[in-house]
Amino acid sequence: NAGVTQTPKFQVLKTGQSMTLQCAQDMNHNSMYWYRQDPGMGLRLIYYSASEGTTDKGEVPNGYNVSRLNKREFSLRLESAAPSQTSVYFCASIKGPATEAFFGQGTRLTVV
Amino acid sequence: KNQVEQSPQSLIILEGKNCTLQCNYTVSPFSNLRWYKQDTGRGPVSLTIMTFSENTKSNGRYTATLDADTKQSSLHITASQLSDSASYICVVSKNSGNTPLVFGKGTRLSVIA
Numbered sequence: 223n224a225g226v227t228q229t230p231k232f233q234v235l236k237t238g239q240s241m242t243l244q245c246a247q248d249m250n251h252n253s254m255y256w257y258r259q260d261p262g263m264g265l266r267l268i269y270y271s272a273s274e275g276t277t278d279k280g281e282v283p284n285g286y287n288v289s290r291l292n293k294r295e296f297s298l299r300l301e302s303a304a305p306s307q308t309s310v311y312f313c314a315s316i317k318g319p320a321t322e323a324f325f326g327q328g329t330r331l332t333v334v
Numbered sequence: 335k336n337q338v339e340q341s342p343q344s345l346i347i348l349e350g351k352n353c354t355l356q357c358n359y360t361v362s363p364f365s366n367l368r369w370y371k372q373d374t375g376r377g378p379v380s381l382t383i384m385t386f387s388e389n390t391k392s393n394g395r396y397t398a399t400l401d402a403d404t405k406q407s408s409l410h411i412t413a414s415q416l417s418d419s420a421s422y423i424c425v426v427s428k429n430s431g432n433t434p435l436v437f438g439k440g441t442r443l444s445v446i447a
Binding site: 257320326327328 | 338365366368375376377378379380383385423425427434435437438439440
């Protein structure tokens, strides 16, 4: 019962490098989300996927792209990392309305 | 303007004491309200989910209340333990299928011996 699995757990990038954060859930959930959490801030939505094959922008999408590869996997890509993207990134999945949301353990990203 | 406001920002209490955290929201139309606990360095974990028709829900020593008319919720923690030290986040969902959750900034609770 893995739930939501994120990889990697930690990453250091140089400005301008690219990388992809991976997220997979094994609960057959329809909706998946990517959030970032900065000190003193609530979780802010980057992108979400309401169902397989669809993606939508959230509150802070600039500098990111996403792919809903299949029902299980939802990846977040930074094409050209910037120091402002230093944050903790959380992936979440939900089966449907008024059901519990499950979060991954987070990816701590530092861009230098 | 944040649609989910929490207070206080932080709180320190003695082990064994009770405390109440507040959440006010303006999210509309409202579907459900959730309370999450987030330990340092971990992802949030669900404590309760309440829909429009529910005004109280308990999970062990945690009791959440909801007043949908005034758009207020509270989370009451009874007989606090050191392990309750965490951030408590209020999250509101709109009344629309897969609309993303709207997060408050959380209340940082520290329980000390």
